[in-house]
Amino acid sequence: MVGLINNWMxxxxxxxxxxxxxxxxxxxxxxxxQQLQQLDDPSRTLELWRYADVSRLxxxxxxxxxxxxxxxxxxxxxxxxxxxxxxxxxxxGQQPEWLTxxxxxxxxxxxxxxxxxxxxxxxxxxxxxxVQSGGLITVKTTQQPVHIKLVYDFADPEAWQxxxxxxxxxxxxxxxxxxxxxxxxxxxxxxxxxxxxxxxIRQQDIQLNVAEQxxxxxxxxxxxxxxxxxxxxxxxxxxxxxxxxxNFNAERSKYKSGSINKSFDxxxxxxxxxxxxxxxxxxxxxxHRSIAKDRSQIFNNAKAYVAVGADQTEIEQDLKNILxxxxxxxxxxxxxxVYTDEVVAAHGSTIGALDDTVLFYLQSRGIDxxxxxDIMIESFEREALxx
Amino acid sequence: MLKVDNVFAKAGEKEILKGLSxxxxxxxxxxxxxxxxxxxxxxxxxxxxxPYVTPQSGSVEYMGKDLLSLEPAERAAEGVFLAFQxxxxxxxxxNMYFLRTALNAQRKYRGEEPMDSAQFLxxxxxxxxxxxxxxxxxxxxxxxxxxGGEKKRNEVFQMGVLEPKLAILDETxxxxxxxxxxxxxxGVNHLRSPDRSFIIITHYQRLLxxxxxxxxxxxxxxxxxKTGDKSLAFELEEQGYGWLNK
Numbered sequence: 001m002v003g004l005i006n007n008w009m010x011x012x013x014x015x016x017x018x019x020x021x022x023x024x025x026x027x028x029x030x031x032x033x034q035q036l037q038q039l040d041d042p043s044r045t046l047e048l049w050r051y052a053d054v055s056r057l058x059x060x061x062x063x064x065x066x067x068x069x070x071x072x073x074x075x076x077x078x079x080x081x082x083x084x085x086x087x088x089x090x091x092x093g094q095q096p097e098w099l100t101x102x103x104x105x106x107x108x109x110x111x112x113x114x115x116x117x118x119x120x121x122x123x124x125x126x127x128x129x130x131v132q133s134g135g136l137i138t139v140k141t142t143q144q145p146v147h148i149k150l151v152y153d154f155a156d157p158e159a160w161q162x163x164x165x166x167x168x169x170x171x172x173x174x175x176x177x178x179x180x181x182x183x184x185x186x187x188x189x190x191x192x193x194x195x196x197x198x199x200x201i202r203q204q205d206i207q208l209n210v211a212e213q214x215x216x217x218x219x220x221x222x223x224x225x226x227x228x229x230x231x232x233x234x235x236x237x238x239x240x241x242x243x244x245x246x247n248f249n250a251e252r253s254k255y256k257s258g259s260i261n262k263s264f265d266x267x268x269x270x271x272x273x274x275x276x277x278x279x280x281x282x283x284x285x286x287x288h289r290s291i292a293k294d295r296s297q298i299f300n301n302a303k304a305y306v307a308v309g310a311d312q313t314e315i316e317q318d319l320k321n322i323l324x325x326x327x328x329x330x331x332x333x334x335x336x337x338v339y340t341d342e343v344v345a346a347h348g349s350t351i352g353a354l355d356d357t358v359l360f361y362l363q364s365r366g367i368d369x370x371x372x373x374d375i376m377i378e379s380f381e382r383e384a385l386x387x
Numbered sequence: 388m389l390k391v392d393n394v395f396a397k398a399g400e401k402e403i404l405k406g407l408s409x410x411x412x413x414x415x416x417x418x419x420x421x422x423x424x425x426x427x428x429x430x431x432x433x434x435x436x437x438p439y440v441t442p443q444s445g446s447v448e449y450m451g452k453d454l455l456s457l458e459p460a461e462r463a464a465e466g467v468f469l470a471f472q473x474x475x476x477x478x479x480x481x482n483m484y485f486l487r488t489a490l491n492a493q494r495k496y497r498g499e500e501p502m503d504s505a506q507f508l509x510x511x512x513x514x515x516x517x518x519x520x521x522x523x524x525x526x527x528x529x530x531x532x533x534x535g536g537e538k539k540r541n542e543v544f545q546m547g548v549l550e551p552k553l554a555i556l557d558e559t560x561x562x563x564x565x566x567x568x569x570x571x572x573x574g575v576n577h578l579r580s581p582d583r584s585f586i587i588i589t590h591y592q593r594l595l596x597x598x599x600x601x602x603x604x605x606x607x608x609x610x611x612x613k614t615g616d617k618s619l620a621f622e623l624e625e626q627g628y629g630w631l632n633k
C-alpha cells in the first residue's frame with residue numbers, strides 16, 4: 001500500500017520526543033523507525049498478507065456501525081475484568097494480590113520483549129513505532145485457575161489504536177485469559193511469557209461489525225513443562241489479521257489451539273499459526289474450522305518448524321473449511337518444515353460445501369433446511385473447541 | 388395410506404424407476420426385494436425426498452396428500468421415516484439434542500406444543516427400555532464412532548422416538564450379525580401397530596424370519612415384477628433372481 005509507512009512516520013513524529021515516555025521506550029521507537037525506513041509498504045507480495053486485502057488498512061471507516069448489543073464487557077464468571085482504552089488499563093473491581101499491572105511508562109526496560117519484526121511483519125513493526133497503550137500484566141498464584149478478561153474498549157472507532165500487552169505468567173500458575181474486542185480499530189501485539197510449569201488457557205474473542213478492523217500479533221514463549229490452550233473466535237469485520245507465533249524454548253511443553261473463523265458479506269479474515277519446535281519433546285496441535293459466506297474471504301495457515309535435534313516432536317495440523325456461497329473464498333495451507341528425524345507429524349486440509357447427505361439426513365427427521373444448515377455449522381465449529 | 392402410481396424417476400442423470408406402482412394400507416408390512424441396481428434404495432429415497440432422486444412422471448399419494456410436492460422435512464413431519472442404509476455421522480451433536488430438535492420441529496409443523504427437556508428425557512428413557520437398547524446411545528454424538536450394528540440400531544431407536552406412520556427401512560439388516568439383527572427386528576416388531584405401515588427393503592430372506600411381511604415384492608428394472616406372500620422370499624432365496632431375465 002503506497003504511503004502506509006509514510007503515514008506511520010508522520011503519526012509517530014509527535015510522540016517520538018514525548019518527554020513523558022521513558023528513554024528506553026523512545027529508543028525502541030527510534031529503532032523501529034529506522035527499520036521501517038528500510039522496508040517497503042505491506043502488499044500482497046508478502047506471504048502473510050497474500051490473501052488479505054491490505055488496502056483496507058488505510059481505508060476510512062466512515063461506515064462504522066455501532067457495536068452490536070451482543071458485545072458486553074461484563075466480567076461474567078471471570079475473577080477480574082480489565083478494560084483497556086485511551087487511558088490505559090482499568091481494573092473493574094478490586095485488584096487481586098496475585099496480579100500486578102504496570103503501564104508502558106511504569107514498566108522496566110527489561111520487561112519489554114523485543115520481537116524480530118521484518119518485512120513480512122511490517123504491520124506489526126508499526127506497532128512498536130506507534131504503541132500508545134498497554135504495558136505489563138504479571139500473574140502469580142498457586143490458587144485454583146484464575147480467570148482474567150481483558151476488553152479492548154477505545155472510544156475512537158476510526159483511528160488505529162496501537163496496543164502492546166506483555167503477560168508474564170509465573171511458574172506453576174494456572175490462568176485463563178480472555179481477550180475480547182468491544183470497540184476500536186486495534187493493532188495489538190501480545191507477548192505471553194510462560195515460566196516453567198505454567199498453564200495458560202487463552203481465548204481471543206474478536207467479533208467485529210462489518211466495518212471494524214483488528215490486527216494482532218500474538219507470541220507465546222514457553223519454558224519447560226508449560227501447557228498452552230489457545231482458543232480463537234474470529235467473526236466478521238472489514239479486516240481481521242491474526243498471527244500466532246509459538247516458541248518452544250525448552251522441553252516437554254504442549255500447545256493446543258482451536259480457531260473458529262466465520263466471515264460473511266465482504267469480510268476478510270487471516271489466521272496464521274507458526275509453531276517453532278526449537279527443543280525436544282514438545283507437542284503442538286492446531287485445529288482450524290473456517291466458514292465463509294457471501295463475497296467474504298478467509299486465509300488459514302498453520303506452519304510448524306522443527307529445528308535440528310528437536311526429536312520426539314509431535315505435530316498435528318487439521319484445517320477444515322466450508323464455503324457457503326459460490327463467491328466466497330478460502331485459502332488453506334498446512335505446512336511442515338522439519339530438520340530432524342524423530343518426529344510424528346500429521347497434517348490435512350479440506351475445503352468444501354456442506355455435505356448434502358448429512359443435510360438430507362437432518363431434513364429427513366423433520367428439521368427444516370435452514371435449521372439443518374445451522375446444526376451442521378455448529379457441529380463443524382465444535383470440532384475446533386479446545387476449551 | 389400410500390399409493391404409488393406408475394412412477395418414473397432418475398437418480399442423478401440415470402433413469403432408475405420405470406413405472407413403479409404400489410399400494411400400502413395402514414398396518415401393512417411390505418418387503419421389497421430385488422437384485423442390485425433394481426431401484427430399491429432409489430424408491431426409498433424418492434419417498435423421503437432425497438434431492439438427488441428426481442421424479443419424472445407418475446404420482447405418489449400419501450394420506451391424501453401429494454407426497455412429491457412436499458419438502459423432506461414436511462414429509463417427515465407428516466409421518467414418513469427413512470432408516471438409512473448408510474446412516475451419517477454428525478460430530479458434535481449428541482443424539483438427545485438431535486432427536487429433541489427433530490421431534491419438536493415435527494410437533495411445531497403439526498401445530499403441537501414443543502416437548503420440554505424433562506418430558507423428552509422421560510419419554511426417551513422409556514423408549515430405550517422398550518426397544519432393549521443401551522442408554523449410552525443418547526449421550527454420544529449422532530452415529531460418531533458407532534459400529535455398523537449400532538448405527539442401524541440407532542436408526543430404529545430414532546424411529547421409535549419419532550413414531551412415524553410410514554417407516555421405510557433401507558437394508559437395515561445389511562452388515563448385522565444375528566444378535567444385532569434380532570434387536571433391530573424386535574424393535575420394528577415392537578413398533579408395529581394397526582395405523583403404522585412399513586416398507587422393508589432387503590436383499591435377504593433372513594430379516595423376514597423375524598419381521599413377518601404381509602406382502603413381498605420383487606423389484607426389477609425399476610418396477611414391481613412380482614408380488615406374493617412370504618413364501619416368495621423363500622423362492623428368491625433358493626432360486627435367486629436369474630428367472631427375472633427369462
